[in-house]
Amino acid sequence: MTTAPVDTRSTTSLLEVRDLKKHFPVRVGGREQTLRAVDGVSFSINRGETLGVIGESGCGKSTVARLVVGLMKPSDGTVEVDGGDIWARGQEGRERRLGLQMVFQDPASSMDPRRTVGQAIAEPLRARRARTSDDRIAEVLSLVGLKPEMAGRMPHQLSGGQQQRAAIARSLIANPSLVVHDESIASLDISIQAQILNLIVDLQDRLGVSYLFISHDLAAVQAISHRIVVMYLGEIVEAATSEQFVARPLHPYSVALRASALTPDPRIERHRDSVVLEGDVPSPLFPPSGCRFRTRCPLAQKICEEIKPPLAPAGDGRMVSCHFPGEAKLTIQEVPR
Ligand SMILES: Nc1ncnc2c1ncn2[C@@H]1O[C@H](COP(=O)(O)OP(=O)(O)OP(=O)(O)O)[C@@H](O)[C@H]1O
Ligand code: SF4
Ligand SMILES: [Mg+2]
Structure with missing residues (x-):
């Protein structure tokens, strides 16, 4: 793994997650039971910092990801950005949620196949009702190492690595404060994984964006993260700096x-x-x-x-x-x- 996290961190807390819970009601044998997917998780992320999350399948990582970017509401607990709840009423909460972005595992299915790459990338600007321009799309394409003409292509015309670069461009176009990567390198070839990891680190260095980086791949998490939390069955069992975690x-x-x-x-x-x-x-x-x-x-x-x-x-x-x-x-x- 060639990547190493640059020390872009400030001491200002950006994200505060407190006692976050997501309990799903599920029917088992005709009876309603409670599935504790996330069960009292707390952590913070500073500006320019990467927090890595590891844990086996089903430990609640993706549920934490969706809760953090406001794709679902918690059963209990809070997610705060810059000291404000992302589920505050009305425009206030909506604005905060729009400042959070996510990059998914499968770039092909996260892009509408009937829209051009440029339209897909501009989507967060449309959600904010902000002005979209070809110049801004070209700018973010170049930021992620893609040529401006890629904007006119359809998603299926791009390779897997190019699609994930486009997904990263989309995540950054509206200048988010935090991007959650949920297994964003998992579906790529090993050689491409290293390139995308390097890109993610480089973009943080340039833009000061914070990341929540979720992966099964411990080597990738260690390489990219300033701090690491380990999840088991919906809970955090250890939180340490990457160096502490690697050493012991x-x-x-x-x-x-x-x-x-x-x-x-x-x-x-x-x-x-x-x-x-x-x-x-x-x-x-x-x-x-x-x-x-x-x-x-x-x-x-x-x-x-x-x-x-x-x-x-x-x-x-x-x-x-x-x-x-x-x-x-x-x-x-x-x-x-
Ligand atoms: N909408 C839902 N309804 C019921 N149960 C759910 C729902 N979403 C997730 N779960 C359950 O919550 C638990 C945590 O799932 P989650 O997808 O967050 O795990 P994960 O750590 O991301 O796993 P993986 O590494 O496989 O992606 C699992 O037992 C899953 O089956
Ligand atoms: S030793 Fe620690 S991790 Fe193992 S069962 Fe006891 S409390 Fe849990
Ligand atoms: Mg998952």
């Missing part, structure tokens, strides 16, 4: 994710002594009592079943929710040559 994850689940993402060197693989993730994430319909990770955690004790560990400070600004933080091992022993 503290939650057993983070340790397991780090271990599974390490370079698959067969010599090292054989000598790995770390938490191995087995089994599936339990259903968010019936989360385990106490610590939600306890059914898969090799360190689980009686207390883990009985008492839910709070997300608590663990030194140097880190937060961890575990009764035994730092006790899971991530030891990779080099084999002597």
